[in-house]
Amino acid sequence: MEKIYITGHRNPDMDSICSAISYAALKNLIDPKNEYIPIRCSHIGEGMAELLKSLEIEPPMYKRDMFPKVQDVMISSCKKVDMSMPLTEYAKLFKGENPSAVPVFDGDEFCGLLSIDNIANWAINKLNEDDKILDIPKIGDIMATQGEPLNATDIFEDAKSIVLGSNKRGLAVMDGGKYVGYVTRRCFLNTPKYNLILVDHNEPDQSIKGIECANVVEIIDHHRLNAIKTDLPLFIDAEPLGSTCTIVYQLFLRNGIKPAPKIARTMLSGLLSDTLILKSPTTTKIDVETAYMLATICGEDVEEFGKVMFSNVKGLNSRNPDEAIVSDFKVYTQNSVRIGIGQCEVTTLHDAEEYIDKYLDALENIRQRGALNWTLLMVTDVLKERSILLSSNFHSEKSLPYSKLREHVYDMPGVMSRKKQLLPEILHASATK
Numbered sequence: 358m359e360k361i362y363i364t365g366h367r368n369p370d371m372d373s374i375c376s377a378i379s380y381a382a383l384k385n386l387i388d389p390k391n392e393y394i395p396i397r398c399s400h401i402g403e404g405m406a407e408l409l410k411s412l413e414i415e416p417p418m419y420k421r422d423m424f425p426k427v428q429d430v431m432i433s434s435c436k437k438v439d440m441s442m443p444l445t446e447y448a449k450l451f452k453g454e455n456p457s458a459v460p461v462f463d464g465d466e467f468c469g470l471l472s473i474d475n476i477a478n479w480a481i482n483k484l485n486e487d488d489k490i491l492d493i494p495k496i497g498d499i500m501a502t503q504g505e506p507l508n509a510t511d512i513f514e515d516a517k518s519i520v521l522g523s524n525k526r527g528l529a530v531m532d533g534g535k536y537v538g539y540v541t542r543r544c545f546l547n548t549p550k551y552n553l554i555l556v557d558h559n560e561p562d563q564s565i566k567g568i569e570c571a572n573v574v575e576i577i578d579h580h581r582l583n584a585i586k587t588d589l590p591l592f593i594d595a596e597p598l599g600s601t602c603t604i605v606y607q608l609f610l611r612n613g614i615k616p617a618p619k620i621a622r623t624m625l626s627g628l629l630s631d632t633l634i635l636k637s638p639t640t641t642k643i644d645v646e647t648a649y650m651l652a653t654i655c656g657e658d659v660e661e662f663g664k665v666m667f668s669n670v671k672g673l674n675s676r677n678p679d680e681a682i683v684s685d686f687k688v689y690t691q692n693s694v695r696i697g698i699g700q701c702e703v704t705t706l707h708d709a710e711e712y713i714d715k716y717l718d719a720l721e722n723i724r725q726r727g728a729l730n731w732t733l734l735m736v737t738d739v740l741k742e743r744s745i746l747l748s749s750n751f752h753s754e755k756s757l758p759y760s761k762l763r764e765h766v767y768d769m770p771g772v773m774s775r776k777k778q779l780l781p782e783i784l785h786a787s788a789t790k
């Protein structure tokens with residue numbers, strides 16, 4: 358049984374989280390020989406955590422990186438010896454095995470490792486004194502000083518150079534101060550690799566740290582392809598649909614499996630979030646059909662479910678402006694002009710006046726911190742299908758085709774999609790002298 362992790366992109370949105378959970382559910386049903394584990398590769402903000410809670414969706418386990426760890430190669434066998442044991446007991450216990458090191462305990466407490474070198478040193482010293490070995494020592498008497506223990510979560514490559522550079526046969530492995538196993542040089546002969554499936558993204562820059570160390574076995578996505586190089590052949594399902602959750606449901610259909618109501622609801626959440634309740638111009642016929650099928654399975658009404666979901670998203674006035682902007686922020690570079698565009702979804706723009714100044718300040722801070730030329734925030738009312746645009750002070754602002762509401766704030770009726778509607782205008786404006 359192999360473990361296969363499934364991750365969405367960094368700063369995960371609903372589609373990333375929901376597609377990872379749902380695809381893991383499908384894969385565990387159609388491939389019970391392996392274990393599919395949904396993960397997230399970065400922390401989720403307060404807003405996202407609250408939204409997931411309101412939908413009763415458990416956020417996937419956080420996994421920081423794909424670097425193999427000491428815990429993936431350590432020996433955690435329960436075979437151990439006690440300090441008080443005579444060496445003859447040890448010889449009986451490990452007859453024919455010749456381990457290079459074994460863990461030694463004093464009752465329940467871990468004391469260190471007894472290595473084959475400790476035994477050889479004792480024997481050679483004895484034989485130098487006398488040509489017979491008469492008194493048999495206790496294990497505790499011949500254990501030499503121990504090397505600095507490793508941590509279970511230490512990175513494999515770092516631990517490998519420590520172990521290879523040490524004169525010890527083995528090093529203990531601790532987890533939170535508790536003994537969990539040990540490693541010998543032999544443990545570092547082969548580098549382990551994690552198996553990984555990417556959903557809702559395919560670019561290594563947007564993915565989990567250490568992706569270059571992993572075996573990417575599948576990609577399920579709806580973005581432009583700028584994918585990683587792989588060593589092995591892989592399954593890719595890239596389709597220009599409104600959400601990755603839509604693709605995942607199509608895979609349920611292709612496998613003849615009806616998702617459980619809870620999983621259907623999870624996919625519906627990701628789908629309606631990414632397509633802004635099917636109103637974003639990225640929405641296709643297949644997204645609409647999928648939404649109604651999923652809603653039937655979980656007994657929800659598409660419109661109503663979408664409205665309730667978005668009304669649970671915290672209003673911008675009560676959020677931290679910096680965090681709200683960067684939670685969905687994309688950087689584009691054109692003719693060495695670096696432009697960052699954030700997008701936030703709301704269910705009303707009536708309270709915009711109350712927070713616009715805070716958000717304009719935050720945009721300027723983010724611009725400076727990220728060495729960007731121009732930062733913008735699109736605040737989208739998903740119910741009225743209208744956005745307002747907040748802009749940092751940049752000369753290309755005057756070339757934008759939108760009517761000005763006040764200094765650095767523009768009105769964009771009907772504009773819902775950053776990728777399809779706003780980005781072309783921004784790139785055009787920044788190219789205009």
Ligand SMILES: [Mn+2]
Nearest residue numbers: 372557601631
């Ligand atoms: Mn998506």
